[in-house]
Amino acid sequence: MPLPSVSNVDLKLLSVFRAVAQSGGFSLAQTELNVSQATISIHIKNLETRLGLTLCQRGRGGFALTEDGQRVYDASNALFNHLEDFRSLVLGYEKLVGELQIAIIDNTVNHPTFQVGHVIREFGKLDHNVDITVHVAPPNQLEQMVLSSQAHIAIGFFPRRLTQLEYEPAFTSNMELYCGKYHPLFEAPEQNLTPEDVAQFDHAQRGYVSFDQLPENERPFKFTARAQTIEGLAHLILSGQYLAFLPVHYASHWISEGLMRSVLPQEYRYNSQYEMIRRKSAARTPAEKKFYELLREFRT
Known part of the structure; x- marks a missing residue:
């Protein structure tokens, strides 16, 4: 049966469901909820009856959201974020109150010049009552x-352009091609290597970059593995089975430990532009506007 309207009871049930999904x-x-497991079970069952959906599997096999459950969970996150934004916009006026959801691509924490932590520190010096959440995710998820209003601002690498979003430069990152210590190219003299040598080995592709978005000199590569995150690519490189691109600042640790080397940097080095994105049509809470302003000041 369709949900006729969203009442206070529905919000309560959705709040319980969110807590269960987030807790696992x-x-x-x-x-977190300070109620018994039996009471939680009743709330979830009531919500499932209200929506006419099965939201989760529970039993000896463990807890897992169903496809409908994941959809309701994502929608409930957006709903509660909108409610918090409403309170901030209508009740808070220009006060820094409410929630701030920031999402960022993985492994930027050790970037030499752009540090979200510095922005959060400056924001913390302000008179505010804002609950900040930082999410880490691959570009397509960002x-x-x-x-879906699960994040006010996201920072990452976005090779495609979506008309619903606005983009603004955040920082650049130098990228190079790497192999691991156990790869056949690790001990090969640099002066003897050619792009043809490199192309014959297996490569790991950045899962968020389609083939037609690759530079021309990468298209001959034989991609037999892929990862959606930088850390995933690092695992594949360290296995000694694959070559892949990493940000130079991120790879520096393994370089210093003698576990990776850059391969033909004069041939494959390039700069990657990272950006900040927001929804074009979204109303801006005072907290979001101030945090975005600080991001602009700290970007490089």
Whole structure:
């Protein structure tokens, strides 16, 4: 049966469901909700009856959201974020109150010049009552989080352009091609290597970059593995089975430990532009506007 309207009871049930989904199960959500597992079970069952959907699997096999459950969870996150934004915009006026959801691509924490932590520190010096959440996700998920209002601002590498989003430069990152210590190219003299040598080995592709978005000199590569995150690519490189691109600042640790080397940097080095994105049509809370202003001041 369709949900005719969203009442206070529905919001309560959705709040319980969110807590269960975020905790990973009924028993784990007891402490946060401060109610018994039996009471949580009743709330979830009432919500499922209200929506006419099965939201989760529970039993000996463990807890897991169904496809409908994941959809309701994502929608409930957006709903509660909108409610918090409403309170900030209508009740808070120009006060820095409410919630701020920031999403960022993985492994930027050690970037030499752009540090979200510095921005958060400056924001913390202000008179505010804002609950900040930082999410880490791959680029395609970052876009979806902003589009679905699960994040106010996202920072990452976005090779495509979506008309619903606005883009602004944040920082650049030098990228190079790497192999691991156990790869056949690790001990090969640099002066003897050619692009043809490099192309014959297996490569790991950045899962968020389509083939037609690759530079011309990467298209001959034989891609037999892929990862959606920088850390995933690092695992594949360290296995000794694959070559892949990494940000130079991120790879520096393994370089210093003798576990990776850059391969033909004069041939494959390039700069990658990272950007900040927001929804074009979204109303801006005072907290979001101030944080975005600080991001602009600290970008490089």
